[in-house]
Amino acid sequence: TFFSSTGATGVEGTNGKDAAWCAYSAETGPGSPVTVVIFDAPSNARHPVPWFTMTESFAYLSDSQAIGAKPVALAVGQSFVLRAAIAVITGKADGARIGQLFGELTRDLGWEGKK
Numbered sequence: 001t002f003f004s005s006t007g008a009t010g011v012e013g014t015n016g017k018d019a020a021w022c023a024y025s026a027e028t029g030p031g032s033p034v035t036v037v038i039f040d041a042p043s044n045a046r047h048p049v050p051w052f053t054m055t056e057s058f059a060y061l062s063d064s065q066a067i068g069a070k071p072v073a074l075a076v077g078q079s080f081v082l083r084a085a086i087a088v089i090t091g092k093a094d095g096a097r098i099g100q101l102f103g104e105l106t107r108d109l110g111w112e113g114k115k
Contacts (some may be wrong), residue, residue, distance in 0.1 A: 001024070001025050001026070002015075002022065002024050002061065003023055003025070003095060004019035004020075004021065004051065005019045005020040005021045005048070005099060005102070006018075011053050011055055014053045015051065015052060016050050016051070016064075017050060017051060018048045018050050019040075019048050019051060020042070020047065021038060021039045021098060021102050022051040022053065022063075023035055023036065023061075023093065023095075023098055024053070024059055024061050025092045025093070026059060033091050033092040034089065034091070035087075035089040035091065035092055035093040035098075036087070037087045037089065037093070037101070038051075038061060038063055038084055038085075039084060039086070039101075039105055040063050040084055041082075041083035041084060041085075041109075041111045042112065043083060043111050043112075044081075044083060046066060049064065049065055050064050050065075052064040063082075063084055065082070083111060085105050085109065087101060
């Protein structure tokens, strides 16, 4: 199941929708849940970003940066810096715990106030 920082769930609620983070929880085997989370740094130019989520054929989660809708044009020598963090959590994590972890990462990685 996909879920995001906005409280949205499922592909319908997360695909193409802006959020600070997006997560996917599933079982890797009977009674073995795991949660994978991607955090978009608040310092990123397009934060919060729209996410790409899907479950057809396989589950997929990506910070899309809306590149298809809003391409990034860079001059020679110019850079486009993106910061993200990924967490793999044993068990099914809830939004409150992931939100707390996002706050800790933002502080500990020095993401606050950077653009």
